[in-house]
Amino acid sequence: MRKQPKILILYARFGNGHYQAAKALQEQFAAREEADVRLVDALEEAHPRWNACSKFVYDRIMARCPRLYGWSYDATRGIPSDAPLGRWLYASGHRRVQAILEEQAPDAVIQTFPFAAMRYVRRTPGRTVPSFTVITDYVLHGRWIHRDTDGYFVATEALKQELSASGVDAARIRVTGIPVRPAFREASDHADRYSDFGLDANRRYVLAMAQSEELVNDIARLLAEGTTxxxxxxxxxxxxxxxxxxxxxVARFKGEPDIRVFGYVEHMERLMSASSCIITKAGGITLTEALALRLPVIVTRPLPGQEKGNADYWAARNAIRVAGDLPSLRSALRDIAEGRVLSARQAPDSPPSLHASRTIAQTVLNRLSEAGQEGGRDRGPDRGRLILPSNAPGRAFTEG
Structure with missing residues (x-):
């Protein structure tokens, strides 16, 4: 019996999106029963203390001085990760990543977070390990670009063109959409989406994803004004x-009849499908999940950097509303109540592919199969390489 290939998916917990993309891919591979898939929080594994400290600093900067993050994002956007400055800026824990690769002995590596350490994947002694990058935003940053990456999976044709203009062979880029878990394709048909949360199917709900007290304060004012x-x-x-x-x-809204407060929600797709719209930040994964459900989206105060880029992309296509302050949020809610907010179904561009994870999984398995590899192990000095040298024309992805 042929041994299943082992696929390692690297993610990081800077926000929840990179992890959710990794989970979507893991679930797809599991459903196919054609690969042994392992998820690894590479930053946590490489430097747990540095990782915790970095997340703390990141959260504080985003809460208190988001323009600083936006400035650094824009200033480094055009710097590839394998340029000298890029290696210094983005490298983290490459020795531990190399150790993980040697311990796990994967046949392919997929990353849903931009790790400069991906350049060490090909340096695993005695093995050629193909690597793939899933870009989880609708805008490009140089930290995603790695010379040794065999294939890129991107959200849009525009992103493919931008990545190609940055020097990546277009044959190594495939437009798939951003992967979301299969549950987001099925949630709207879930018969218990209201009763699961004790909701009234005859009421209209506005789902608000709070990452800070700013949105909580806005909602308190809207409730006090009688908006609901x-x-x-x-x-x-x-x-x-x-x-x-x-x-x-919970303490602030105790006794208020027009609001329910939740902590962590296990089946977010069901809560989303029970809602009339969602108020959220502009993370690539969250936007993709909402648009996959055809749920009208209001993005509040998008932070500088990829959030603003994601919001600008979809706002330009009339698929979401952007509310930069309380009056514009109030106006957007009024439009929802009066049926004037566009959903993805009404937008001029179609929503993201619902089958991105399936396409990515099939493509990776096809490439492993075509290369004549069993577990990615070389049977000769060059046999089984999935990619030509960087100065040679690349191979197109095989259609899944």
Whole structure:
């Protein structure tokens, strides 16, 4: 019996999106039963203390001085990860990544977070390990670009063209959309999406994804003004894993009939499908999930960097509304109540592919099969390489 290939998916917990993309791919490979898939939080494995410190600093900067992050994002956007400055900026824990590769002995590596350490994948002694990058935003940053990457999976044709203009062979880029879990394709048909959360199927709910007190304050003012009663709307406030924010919100809205407060929600797709719209930040994964469900989206105060880029991309296509302050949020909610907010179904461009994870999984398996590799192990000095040298023309992806 032929041994299943082992596929290693590297992600990081800077936000939840990179992990959700990795989970979507893991679920797709598991459904196919054609590969042994392992997920690894590479930053946590490489430098747990540095990782915790970095996340703490990142959260504080985004909360108190987001323009600083936006400036650094824009300043480094055009610097490839394998340029000298890029290697210094983006490299993290490459020795540990090399050790993980030697321990796990994967046949292919997929990353959903931009690791400069991907350049060490091909340096695994005695083996040629193909590597793939899934870009989880609708805008490009140089940290995603790695000379040794065999294939890129991107959200849009425009992103493919931008990546190609940055020097990546177009034959190594495939437009798939951003992977979301299969549950987001099925949630709208879930019969219990209201009863699961004790909701009234006859009411209209506004799902609000709170990452800070700023949105909580906005909702408190809207409730005080009578916005929900006037427009027959109720809020579903989700605080995620932020226990401090959850406790504050529970205390603040105690006894308020037009709002429910949640902490971490296991089946977010069901809560989303029970809602009339979502108020959220502009993470690539969250936007893709909402658009996959044809859920009208209001993005509040997009932060500088990839969030603003993601929001600008979809706002330009009339698929989302951007609310930069409380008055514009109030206006967007009024339009929802009166049926004037576009959903992805009405937008001029179609929503992201619902089958990105399936396409990516099939493509990776096809490439392993075509290369004549069993587990990615070389049977000769050059036999089984999935990619030509960087100065030679690349091979097109095989259609899945």
């Amino acid at each position: 009663r006037r427009h027959a709307l109720s809020f579903l406030l989700v605080c995620g894993g932020n226990g401090k924010l959850f406790r504050k919100a």
